Amino acid sequence: MRLAQAGPIPLDAALACAPGEVLGIVGPSGAGKTTLLRAIAGLCRVDTGRVVVDEAVWFDSALGLDVAPHRRAVGLVFQEHALFPHLTAMGNVATALTHRPRAERPIRAAELLRRVHLEGLEDRKPAELSGGQRQRVAIARALARDPKVLLLDEPFSAVDRRTRTRLHAEIAELRDGLSVPMLLVTHDIDEVVRLADRIALLDRGEVRLEGATSQVLESPLARELVWGETAALASRND
Structure with missing residues (x-):
């Protein structure tokens, strides 16, 4: 997958996620995390790029191909459950x-x-x-x-920490029975440590770091861009 646009939220990101893998997407507010997931789902169209899931091409700007959202086999879970x-x-x-x-x-x-x-x-x-x-x-x-891909955008941020912990355990249990890529956007460090196999650190629409969870979170850049904001959000939510 590669997606790029000049605005309104800049984006220039290339990512891959294997079946059965959880890729954590972290970064400061306004980094383009939600925009990335919405573009994969077809809920917003970026200027250029290509999205391929399970060998099916959902978006290819060079070919003029843009599969409608309801025809993309996407599972979406957002912060607001929208039931x-x-x-x-x-x-x-x-x-x-x-x-x-x-x-x-x-x-x-x-x-x-x-x-x-x-x-x-x-x-x-x-x-x-x-x-x-x-x-x-x-x-x-x-x-x-x-779904051929599961997209989770701050799915547990609206619940208290005890409930969040239980939901983490249930998602970990669910993933054992799923063989689809899972992209998890979160500000919760505990969440990404528990659930993600790899992390992509997004800043101003660009992937600044990508790799094993511990490796990325221990980097000076992650401490600068992620840890401080996470602590501030946690203090407001708990």
């Missing part, structure tokens, strides 16, 4: 199963809710669920698309 308030947990997951036969959808939705430890809560609406439970529904909905 439909009028639908139950089961109904929210089922909305992402339209590519499957109608008779299969409730069975698959129930299976995915069990996978994220929400069995027994299928009939509850978002207002009847805790923040952590709502985010589990969002994860189940992302998996319902049978």
Whole structure:
């Protein structure tokens, strides 16, 4: 994948992520992290670049190719879970199963809710669920698309630290059964240490460092760009 644009948020990044691997994307606010994920998902179009997932070309500016977002097999989990308030947990997951036969959808939705430890809560609406439970529904909905890539953008920053820790463990458990690339944008150092195999440090739209998690986080550049901002965000969230 390579994506570049002059603005409104500058971006000039080339990245690769293998099936079953978690690539952590870290960097200061405004570095282009969310823009990168949105471009992969087709939610915004950059000036130039190429996105290839599982040998399928989703975007190629040289060829004039830009696959519509709903035709990209992407699982998205954002900070704001964006569940439909009028639908139950089961109904929210089922909305992402339209590519499957109608008779299969409730069975698959129930299976995915069990996978994220929400069995027994299928009939509850978002207002009847805790923040952590709502985010589990969002994860189940992302998996319902049978994604070729899973994009996680600050997925746990809206929940308290205890819930965050439990969700980290559940994502680690989930990844063992997934063979798709996972890109995780986060400001939480503990999160990236627990979950990421590699890290890409993004600054002003450019990948400044990329490598093993410990190697990147121990670098002077990461301490300058990431650690200070992370501590400030943590003090506001906890």
